[in-house]
Amino acid sequence: MKLGQVTIVDIAKELNISPSTVSRALKDYPGISDETKEKVKALAAKWSYRPNAVAMSLRRSKSFTIGVIIPEVVHFFFSTVISGVEEIAFSNGYNVILCQTNESLAREKSSIETMLSNQIDGLLVSFSKETVDFEHFKKLIDINFPIVFFDRVPDLENTVNVTVNDFQGAFEAVKHLIAQGCTKIVHLAGPKNLDISKQRQKGYMEALKQANIPLNQDWIIECPKGTQEESFQITKEIFEKSPVPDGVFASNDIAAAGSMMALKSLGLKIPENVGVVGFSDWQFSAMIDPPLSTVSQHGFNIGQTATKLLLDLIDKKKEAITTREHRTIVLETELIIRQSSQRKKF
């Protein structure tokens, strides 16, 4: 039996295959037979092979690189967060590498492994829509690896998080629609497994409650994909039924844009017949017709705040480990009122 730090090369030699085959077999990549995968995994288990990821994180020296894992770079909010991250990182002599998960749990896991074997000093994460089990993050937290979550915050102990007040943002948005004379407001909700979706829905419900508007459960519709096509279809269906709503609060601007297209296709005028408010203030939101009212999350500020926290964890690592508790910084949102919701001229 082999003792000490077993490497992929040791396993490869023993089985008379190439190190890259071992690496791929351990990672369950396609193109490797099940038989080979089983042989490799059995020997790796027997020899207590520890994958690079954890080994690296235990013996690494500082690389002055931080990793950022986000669902999608095409999501405007995340691109503004990245700018905020880089602002703080670069001015402190750190480089930034990014991985996108495309909202896939499998890619999220392999991204973390890639990042760790790349000897990053710390990790900023907004997890995927598929992620409901946080074991892969828990492992990192348990070995005191510096990690800060932003926007999407896991249900785990001892995490450090930066998020925005989604409840308040949604509450203000719906309160504004009501002040503009909307009483029959549809909510295009986000994916149910994300806490941000729940918070935004709660904000919507609280605004209705405070205005004594009865809740219609049929008007809360989940948009799991968050695409334009999805909200186009959903909006068409709901506005062809009776009673016809007079307001839409969407949990993101893409869904709001799809909804606006559907309303136009039905001959409804925005904001005269239907007031619309989105969430996130995408780059396009001021340019569409009519310009879309929305809730800004100040992504740049989120990125800055999360990175400052992460550098604190990295620099005063030991101190931070013993004193840190479950710590969540909640930043305020801002309602941006454009033409899509202005039914009354002030």
Add this chain to the structure above:
Amino acid sequence: MKLGQVTIVDIAKELNISPSTVSRALKDYPGISDETKEKVKALAAKWSYRPNAVAMSLRRSKSFTIGVIIPEVVHFFFSTVISGVEEIAFSNGYNVILCQTNESLAREKSSIETMLSNQIDGLLVSFSKETVDFEHFKKLIDINFPIVFFDRVPDLENTVNVTVNDFQGAFEAVKHLIAQGCTKIVHLAGPKNLDISKQRQKGYMEALKQANIPLNQDWIIECPKGTQEESFQITKEIFEKSPVPDGVFASNDIAAAGSMMALKSLGLKIPENVGVVGFSDWQFSAMIDPPLSTVSQHGFNIGQTATKLLLDLIDKKKEAITTREHRTIVLETELIIRQSSQRKKF
């Protein structure tokens, strides 16, 4: 004098400072005194210290990670390229890490260093607007490090490149405006140091020439930043002069969107008074008012093609090194006609 592979730790011991100070001094990071920087650099030179980047690339084993360096993730075109890159990379068992340069040469250089010390197997690059000297890429090409350039292609020998036919794309766009009755067409050009800008301008000029429309040099205006604000100002100035143009061909959709806002603010109707065509087919372009005609670059296809080439270079590295020449794959563009340019109904 020290012989063999000198490390940062050796230098640190000799000067009685920390390894991280040596690392930062070598990288000219802030917070290190000029005196220390000079001492470190002098000793590094004396001992022929080779930074990790090159050392790593010479002795590394495969990491199954490729690096992508792009100017900005917020640029929609680049986000579509990344999706194409990931499609090919993931299906071949590779992970992808990204760095954005924010169009800064200094960040481009430090991104390359970060990527290389992270043991990537190969690099996909679209360089920054600031990059006019390609020495940092030449070093990599000289040691046969697998690298493929896309969209923005350097003026270097022995490179492998994927680009689109920018000349043809621009030519078709302007030919379309002329067919729609535009004869006084302004060109909002891209940054002069990028070859893609030159090609698009040539396409514009050729379309005018073939239609026997005399060239007005005052109507070719460089937009170095490519922001909405910039093209808003430029458009306002030029349309307040006489003769008033009747067409705008912008080298990107953001510039086109800013231009459209300026035209509206002047009371001009799009497309009746002025036809507008952009370039790149951003996500928002179909949603603005009126929907913007544009030239699609098929970023996803660019990403796929560039990644296939890169994996070829990585896998058959030695073979590729001896046989590869200056190789550029040029993909076709596609004119997408929307409302902003349809002055005649077919």
